[in-house]
Amino acid sequence: MADARALLQARLEQQRHAFTAEPYPSAALRRDRLARLSTMTRHHRDEIVRAIRQDFGHRAEAETRLTEIATLLQAVGHARRRLKRWMKPRRTAVPWRLVPARARVHHQPLGVVGIIAPANYPWQLALLPAVDALAAGNRVMLKPSEHAPTTAALMARLAGRYFDPAELDVVEGDAEVGRAFAALPFDHLLFTGPASIGRQVAGVAAERLTPVTLELGGKTPAIVADDADLTHAARRIAFGKWLNAGQTCIAPDHVLIDAARLPAFVEALREAVAAFYPHGTASDDYSAVPGEAGRARLEAMLTEARDHGCRVIELGERIELNRGAKLPPTLVIDPTVRLAIMQEEIFGPWLPVIGLRDFDAALERVAEGPCPLALYAFTDDPARRRRLLEETRSGGVVFNDTLWHSAVPGLPFGGVGESGMGAYHGEAGFLRFSHQRSVFVQSRRSPVGLLNPPYRKWLLKLLGL
CATH class of the missing domain: 3.40.605.10 (Aldehyde Dehydrogenase; Chain A, domain 1)
Structure with missing residues (x-):
């Protein structure tokens, strides 16, 4: 060494x-x-x-x-x-x-x-x-x-x-x-x-x-407000989440949505995954997760969620490869905040979907948590957008999409x-x-020499000092 x-x-x-x-x-x-x-x-x-x-x-x-x-x-x-x-x-x-x-x-x-x-x-x-x-x-x-x-x-x-x-x-x-x-x-x-x-x-x-x-990185939330189009939100979140099998520092880490709309949103996510990957995880467009340690960490998260009664919805099959494995897009419904899947950055294809009372509850939850690298919100309401910008902190904010702010060279990227x-x-x-x-370039005719000692009270008063 x-x-x-x-x-x-x-x-x-x-x-x-x-x-x-x-x-x-x-x-x-x-x-x-x-x-x-x-x-x-x-x-x-x-x-x-x-x-x-x-x-x-x-x-x-x-x-x-x-x-x-x-x-x-x-x-x-x-x-x-x-x-x-x-x-x-x-x-x-x-x-x-x-x-x-x-x-x-x-x-x-x-x-x-x-x-x-x-x-x-x-x-x-x-x-x-x-x-x-x-x-x-x-x-x-x-x-x-x-x-x-x-x-x-x-x-x-x-x-x-x-x-x-x-x-x-x-x-x-x-x-x-x-x-x-x-x-x-x-x-x-x-x-x-x-x-x-x-x-x-x-x-x-x-x-x-x-x-x-x-x-x-961190726990990047995606808020789906009650005025959002669920089909659009599901497709954009699915793209951001399962690009590179979730191994993106600004991937949506979890979704916060009105509880009444959660079942419909889950169905919209199913449809989005089926459209993006028609052959499931066997699709050539779906990437693998390398590294045994990383996969073991992800599997432990999912096992813990199951053991605590969470509904787990797998949208594909696991495929083992010579190096790495394809882990399926997986939804975890309403995990509690104490579970590892809600404490650690997931960095993989698991997506918690959490039903809350309303947009205010989602905003409060984000504001109280650690600052994420990105924050996604699906809403066209100007007042809600303004509140989100003023009441939360994050590295970046994207409305009605995910990830694409990082592709704008003129936007600073950082946490x-x-x-x-x-x-x-x-x-x-x-x-x-x-x-x-x-x-600083001083002029030869600068008046600052007048401020040399001994100080003149009348001059200080004139200069407002």
């Missing part, structure tokens, strides 16, 4: 020396780095699809192209088109007492940015933060998940072909390597994953005063409270990985 730490430190120092030699890359060079990232992804998309499928046991090809490849290419294009505007210093007003001095904000690269990525979207969640970090002029060291080893190996090989390791360096390795990686003295560290690991990463980074961005800290994507990511440096 000592050898691994020394090797990682040497790779960090290589990047740091390169950054010191070129602390403010030109817009042309930044655009070139982004273009190479795009080319690396676009030209090797079939290899990426195969690698992710192998890591999962089965991953729907359309889901990989949509969520891993198209999302990254869109982010690169967005950044390249707007980079010069983002880099331009921003002028700011100065108090009248300091006129004719000038002030501006200069966006300075931080240095070397570390990224620790998860396995659920192993290409996108590793390289999407790298887009923002490279746009901001930084060097990047990246630790892909050890739970997606085929994708990590492909990423390391391709990065070595398209980038100098002093620009973008991909570090393969197990959890021990990941812990050593988190302890490196980066200028900024971004972690995506569960809150339990995020706390450890934040603690290790704090010892070196390394600033962190944490994307942690609050238990769901994380800091945001990136687009300009928010450029700013996250930049130091907003204050610049």
